[in-house]
Amino acid sequence: MNRNQLAILLSLLIGISVIGFFFFGREKEVDYSSEIKPILNKHCITCHGGVKKSGGFSLLFEEEAFAPTESGHPAIIPGDPNSSELIKRLTHSDPELRMPYQRPALSEEEIELLKTWIKQGAKWGKHWAYEPVKEPEITSQIQSAGIGSTDREANLAPIDLLIREKLTEKGMIPSMEEQPLRLLRRVALDLTGLPPSDSLVSDFSAGKITYEQAVDQLLSSPAYGEKWAAWWLDLARYADTKGYERDVSRTMWPYRDWVIRAFNDDKPFDEFTIEQLAGDLLPNPTQDQLTATAFHRNTMNNDEGGTQDEEFRVAALLDRVNTTYEVWQSTTMACVQCHSHTYDPIRHEEYYQSAAFFNNTRDEDTHDEEPRLRFYEEAQQGQIEAVLNWTKAQEGEKAAKIRGDFLKFFEPKYAAHLATDFNKAELIDTKWLGLWPGGSAVYKNIDTQGSDQMLLDYWTGINGTQMTIRKDGPEGEVLASFVINKTEGEIVRQIPFKPVSGKVNLYFEAKNPSAKPQQNTSAIVWFAFVPSLKGKDKPGFAQVQNSWEELLKFRGTRLPILIENPPYMSRTTQVFERGNWMVPGDQVKPKTPAEFGGWQEKWPANRLGFAYWLTSAENPLTSRTLVNRIWDQLFGRGIVRTLEDMGSQSDPPTHPELLDYLAWKTMNDYDWSIKSLIREIVTSQTYKQSSAISAEAYRQDPDNQWYARGPRFRLSAEQVRDQALAVSGLLSRKMYGPGVKPPQPEGIWQTVYNGESWTESEGEDRYRRGIYTFLKRTSPYPSFISFDAGSREVCLSKRLVTNTPLQALVTLNDPVYLEAAKNLGKKTWEKSSGNAERAISQAYEQLVLSPISEGKKKTLLELYASAKTEFTQDPKALEEFYPGAKPEEAAMAVVANAMMNLDEFLTKP
Numbered sequence: 083m084n085r086n087q088l089a090i091l092l093s094l095l096i097g098i099s100v101i102g103f104f105f106f107g108r109e110k111e112v113d114y115s116s117e118i119k120p121i122l123n124k125h126c127i128t129c130h131g132g133v134k135k136s137g138g139f140s141l142l143f144e145e146e147a148f149a150p151t152e153s154g155h156p157a158i159i160p161g162d163p164n165s166s167e168l169i170k171r172l173t174h175s176d177p178e179l180r181m182p183y184q185r186p187a188l189s190e191e192e193i194e195l196l197k198t199w200i201k202q203g204a205k206w207g208k209h210w211a212y213e214p215v216k217e218p219e220i221t222s223q224i225q226s227a228g229i230g231s232t233d234r235e236a237n238l239a240p241i242d243l244l245i246r247e248k249l250t251e252k253g254m255i256p257s258m259e260e261q262p263l264r265l266l267r268r269v270a271l272d273l274t275g276l277p278p279s280d281s282l283v284s285d286f287s288a289g290k291i292t293y294e295q296a297v298d299q300l301l302s303s304p305a306y307g308e309k310w311a312a313w314w315l316d317l318a319r320y321a322d323t324k325g326y327e328r329d330v331s332r333t334m335w336p337y338r339d340w341v342i343r344a345f346n347d348d349k350p351f352d353e354f355t356i357e358q359l360a361g362d363l364l365p366n367p368t369q370d371q372l373t374a375t376a377f378h379r380n381t382m383n384n385d386e387g388g389t390q391d392e393e394f395r396v397a398a399l400l401d402r403v404n405t406t407y408e409v410w411q412s413t414t415m416a417c418v419q420c421h422s423h424t425y426d427p428i429r430h431e432e433y434y435q436s437a438a439f440f441n442n443t444r445d446e447d448t449h450d451e452e453p454r455l456r457f458y459e460e461a462q463q464g465q466i467e468a469v470l471n472w473t474k475a476q477e478g479e480k481a482a483k484i485r486g487d488f489l490k491f492f493e494p495k496y497a498a499h500l501a502t503d504f505n506k507a508e509l510i511d512t513k514w515l516g517l518w519p520g521g522s523a524v525y526k527n528i529d530t531q532g533s534d535q536m537l538l539d540y541w542t543g544i545n546g547t548q549m550t551i552r553k554d555g556p557e558g559e560v561l562a563s564f565v566i567n568k569t570e571g572e573i574v575r576q577i578p579f580k581p582v583s584g585k586v587n588l589y590f591e592a593k594n595p596s597a598k599p600q601q602n603t604s605a606i607v608w609f610a611f612v613p614s615l616k617g618k619d620k621p622g623f624a625q626v627q628n629s630w631e632e633l634l635k636f637r638g639t640r641l642p643i644l645i646e647n648p649p650y651m652s653r654t655t656q657v658f659e660r661g662n663w664m665v666p667g668d669q670v671k672p673k674t675p676a677e678f679g680g681w682q683e684k685w686p687a688n689r690l691g692f693a694y695w696l697t698s699a700e701n702p703l704t705s706r707t708l709v710n711r712i713w714d715q716l717f718g719r720g721i722v723r724t725l726e727d728m729g730s731q732s733d734p735p736t737h738p739e740l741l742d743y744l745a746w747k748t749m750n751d752y753d754w755s756i757k758s759l760i761r762e763i764v765t766s767q768t769y770k771q772s773s774a775i776s777a778e779a780y781r782q783d784p785d786n787q788w789y790a791r792g793p794r795f796r797l798s799a800e801q802v803r804d805q806a807l808a809v810s811g812l813l814s815r816k817m818y819g820p821g822v823k824p825p826q827p828e829g830i831w832q833t834v835y836n837g838e839s840w841t842e843s844e845g846e847d848r849y850r851r852g853i854y855t856f857l858k859r860t861s862p863y864p865s866f867i868s869f870d871a872g873s874r875e876v877c878l879s880k881r882l883v884t885n886t887p888l889q890a891l892v893t894l895n896d897p898v899y900l901e902a903a904k905n906l907g908k909k910t911w912e913k914s915s916g917n918a919e920r921a922i923s924q925a926y927e928q929l930v931l932s933p934i935s936e937g938k939k940k941t942l943l944e945l946y947a948s949a950k951t952e953f954t955q956d957p958k959a960l961e962e963f964y965p966g967a968k969p970e971e972a973a974m975a976v977v978a979n980a981m982m983n984l985d986e987f988l989t990k991p
Contacts, residue, residue: 086655112199114207119730121192123425129426141426144206160204170198200976209426209729211412212677212702214901215642215752218743220244223578241766244740245789254782257791258772263931264285264991266296266603267791268773269764271990273300275851276307276808277799283931292641294765301757304817305851307346308482310756313855314341316878317409318358318377321592321857322821324451325382329860330836336641338853339818343879344374349818350754351708352697353518360689372455372643378402378440379642382859382875387511394447396663402440403433405877410676410696411703412710412728414881420661426729427677431657434501435673439692440654442465444493444645449513450607452778454640455492458631462636463627469615472626476616488612490631495537495610501525501590508602517549518590522556525588529650533611536562536579541572541603547594549604550581552790566604574634575801576614585650594801595605600630650681678702695753703728705745713744714880716763718795719787726879734786765834769793773991795991796883799869800852803898806982807849809929810902811909814846820849821856824863825897831861843875865892893983903979904964911974918946918974925978942977949973 112118122141131142138152151157157167162197172193174180174778180187188196199205238246249256257874260268266286270278278286283300285291291299300306317714319961320338325327344354357364359378360373381398407415417423418433440704444453458466467490475484488495498515502505506521513525530536536551547566550725552558555840561580592603615630647653656666672687674680696704706728714720722743724732735741744759752758763769771796783790799804807813822843831840841846855863862873872878893899916919922942926934934942950973953960964972981987 090503094876099803100197109198109202112202113210114199114205115730116734118199119207121196125188127191129182129455131305131422131802132898133351133421133424142422142425143429145587146205147206147816149410157731158200158204160200161202164201166200169197169200179553179641189817200807208677209720209730210734211706211732214700214702215749216682216744216957217746218739219562219742220739224720231981237760239766240743241740242761242768244737244743245768248737248788249384249790252788253780254779254790256767256789257768257774257779259767260772260792260991262293263292263934264910267931268991269293269297269769270300270763271797271801271805272421273297274305274797274888275312276305276813277805277806277931290767293770297761297764301761302960303727304346304504304815306757306857307342307344308851308853310715311341311343312798313711314345315853316872316874316881317405319380319405319874321380321858321859323657324385325859325860326384327386328384328835329833329836329858330385331858333454333641333820335818335820336373336455336457336639340370340373340376342817343370343633345756348755351748351756352754355704356690359406359693360644362643363686363688363690369455369457369490369597373641375644376646377444378443379451383447383451385447385513387513389512391447391497391512393663395445398445398447399437399440403437406696407436407724408877408879410707412724412726413703414727414729417796418822419658421855423729429677430667431670432673432675434655434657435670436692438672439687439689439711441653442647442688444647445642446497446499446649448497448499448514451499451642452495452608453493453643453645455491455643456489456636457639457641458633458636459638462633462680465633468626469597469630469633470924472615472617472973473620476620481613485612489845490608491643491645492610493650494648495608496525496609497608498526498606502524503647506600510602510605514723515590515606517590517604517606518595518602519592519601520602522589522591524555526592527585528588529585530579530582530611531650532581532583533613534579534581535612535614536577537574538546538577539572539574539607539609540566540604541569541607542566544566544594544601544603547592547603548589550593551591551756552591553582556591557591558589564673571608576631576634578614579611581919588680690752699749706741706750708756709741709748710746711879712756712759713763716760716769717789717793718883720784723787779887794990796869796885798881799866799871800855802869802893802988803852803865805987806893806899806902810906810907810978812849812902813851814849816850819854822850822854823856824848824850826864827896830864833858833861833927866894867896868892889988890983900975900979900984903982904967904975905957906982907974907978908967909975910969910978913969916970918942918970921974922946922977925974926981928979930984930991942980945971945980946977949972950978 108413113748127141129136130139137148138150139157140146146907147155148158151166155167159166163169171179171181182188205336219244244258259265261284262336263283263869266278266283269380270276270282278296278300278464281422282296286293286296299686315338318341322331322334324332347855357374359375361367361374364371381401382396384394404416404419407413413426413428414423415433415436418428418430422428422430427848439914445451456468466486469489470482470486473485499509499513501515501523503524505523505625505770506518508516508521510516517523545567549564549566550560551562553562559580562577565576590606594603597603615623615627654669657670659667660667672692674692674695678701680702681695681699685694695701710720710722710724710728714725721737722728722733722735744762747762748759767790769792771789771792773792775791785791804813823840825842825848826840833839852866855866857863857874859873862871867886868886869892870884871879872881910928911978914924919939922939923934926938926942950969953963953969955970960967960969960972964975967975
């Protein structure tokens with residue numbers, strides 16, 4: 083080899099070495115979010131985070147992690163692990179100095195990872211869930227994984243390609259497609275909460291419609307809205323009672339009906355969100371948009387005597403903050419009420435900045451739960467129109483809107499419990515102002531808006547009380563003076579009032595010589611300032627005035643809703659020191675957490691702006707949260723298993739690319755359509771897989787987190803009951819309206835103070851879907867509780883799914899299931915012309931859409947024969963079990979009841 087050849091060879095070797103070092107010798111960059119943050123959360127942050135900052139060192143926020151500690155030096159020096167106190171303390175030989183203190187040392191691998199991270203510059207990073215949702219590159223990802231080479235795989239949807247990628251990585255293979263009718267039953271239960279109708283089964287079996295067409299029919303069924311509303315009502319903590327000790331009934335069902343309609347109309351999820359959080363703040367809100375705001379009036383209300391209304395108003399406020407972040411952001415914001423989040427980068431003051439968005443609503447935990455939206459009848463709508471047209475003609479558009487809003491929700495007004503400076507006066511049951519003879523009380527900082535009239539809501543049982551309202555005090559200017567006489571219940575009265583400008587103190591006094599010394603002359607509930615109707619000298623005034631007075635007497639359906647305070651009644655928000663509402667700290671303004679980003683200055687700093695922020699494309703969590711919850715409903719587990727938490731302590735997503743693909747598509751391609759999202763999932767090969775499982779597959783993936791088989795889990799409490807009524811032919815398809823009370827065991831509902839009782843509904847109301855069942859928080863419907871439904875005091879992201887003997891006791895003995903079994907047994911007995919074997923086969927196939935096995939048929943025939951013998955030999959037992967039935971019919975009812983307890987009936991196939 084000559085000198086030139088040698089030089090060329092050396093150059094090549096050097097080049098190869100450089101290239102090799104570049105590609106293979108470079109140290110892999112450590113990712114903070116996935117590799118470092120879990121170590122810090124596990125070992126360090128409980129002492130160096132949101133609750134504690136031992137040694138002046140915190141690892142929660144980037145600026146704190148690199149700031150000087152109490153020693154005067156930073157614990158982390160980027161680029162120099164050997165000089166970083168963090169590493170020194172983790173590897174110290176002295177147990178008093180080695181960290182974590184008095185806990186097991188970190189592993190060598192964890193310490194080396196931290197050293198490498200610091201050596202590489204200690205680059206901070208965001209948690210994966212806080213990164214914006216970006217448009218996915220599905221095609222390149224799939225090609226790089228080597229999937230999609232066969233014709234069958236080439237036709238797979240993105241969901242299936244991403245699932246197959248993981249299965250290939252795990253050495254697993256997908257299951258075959260489920261049997262057609264079992265698959266139809268699965269998707270019907272998932273989309274409507276009911277088994278498929280006979281006509282749908284017939285058309286599908288005959289090949290008249292495809293699976294995709296069957297899905298479209300189910301999505302367009304009214305039952306779809308009922309099924310998915312039940313899921314949402316868990317999140318909304320919907321109930322028909324107020325909660326707490328007295329737990330009296332309340333009218334919330336119009337909100338439940340709005341949710342059902344919203345799902346059936348496929349209201350885009352961004353609109354669905356905005357209307358529930360801030361429908362009242364939209365321009366000229368409709369009745370429906372106002373109804374939607376009841377989402378946050380599902381908070382509990384404590385009207386027990388002796389409670390402090392402001393305390394429970396604050397409790398409701400904090401619940402709204404916590405619920406909003408859990409429902410839309412999968413964030414455990416409740417942790418931040420008392421201190422900065424222990425694990426996630428959310429500061430203590432940021433909690434109260436979020437609370438400031440919700441702290442300016444009119445509700446005050448009052449007994450009447452005002453503000454309440456009035457649902458007027460058609461005739462009353464005509465009266466409203468006449469009053470508003472008159473006002474518009476006499477005073478203009480603005481005055482007409484103010485009066486119209488007042489008729490909608492009777493706001494703004496001042497509640498009686500705001501009274502101070504009591505003299506011979508009291509708050510009756512801490513709710514209503516009671517003035518004794520010669521008594522007085524003061525309402526401070528009242529803005530009358532210059533009104534010439536006060537509306538006073540009160541009742542009294544005595545005559546002849548002289549009531550006087552003065553400005554500022556007992557010697558002040560008289561603003562109103564009137565006589566109160568005995569009323570028939572609560573009334574709203576119009577009182578002439580001297581106009582005043584600005585905020586004043588109102589001094590109320592009552593005189594009645596005939597009243598006893600400590601007798602309340604009246605019970606004042608609230609007062610408001612709405613000007614009198616103008617145009618008294620014009621024709622038609624008397625009729626309009628009469629309509630106005632009639633409307634003030636409205637006692638129909640009234641739904642608690644959210645209404646924002648007018649500027650002159652606005653509240654300030656302060657940080658609560660250590661979360662204690664009685665120790666207010668610094669004042670804060672509405673602001674979203676800095677870590678989540680995305681706030682636009684053009685948005686108003688109120689609930690509407692907050693709702694815009696939640697549903698903006700820049701918000702990293704809302705679309706991910708929605709997709710994860712929908713996936714959980716269909717597969718029994720989320721892509722992120724912890725539905726309530728996508729923070730740094732949550733489980734990582736099993737399929738992050740899939741989560742972001744669906745999140746992006748939901749926002750952009752589907753314009754937030756939930757039906758489109760659900761359709762894409764249930765038409766995927768992943769969803770359509772058989773749920774049968776081999777021992778080997780179970781060993782590899784017991785929780786089905788990699789989705790090598792179809793979803794199979796027990797139906798929800800409502801579905802178990804609805805399905806039994808549906809297959810028996812008893813289910814009523816009546817929709818909407820007040821909650822119903824189907825049969826339940828005696829003595830379950832024992833109320834205190836209010837005398838309410840469980841009166842069984844009659845007629846078809848006994849057989850309505852579970853979503854319409856009256857829900858009392860302190861005593862929920864027992865069969866639902868047995869099947870893991872919640873009592874809905876607070877938001878519930880996911881129900882537990884248990885399997886207990888109590889469930890069998892319910893389905894074997896509850897009157898609803900017995901009645902369903904009797905009806906099913908009678909129908910199949912008659913249809914089979916009295917042939918027990920045929921009746922059993924038909925009933926089984928009707929229940930699970932699969933033919934019965936010979937073994938099961940034999941067992942059920944033996945049960946039938948045994949029951950028939952018993953009923954024939956014991957007429958008394960027959961009469962007690964099934965009055966008026968023949969032994970054969972009663973025996974078939976027993977068999978039907980047993981079938982309804984089979985695992986395949988109570989479980990989604």
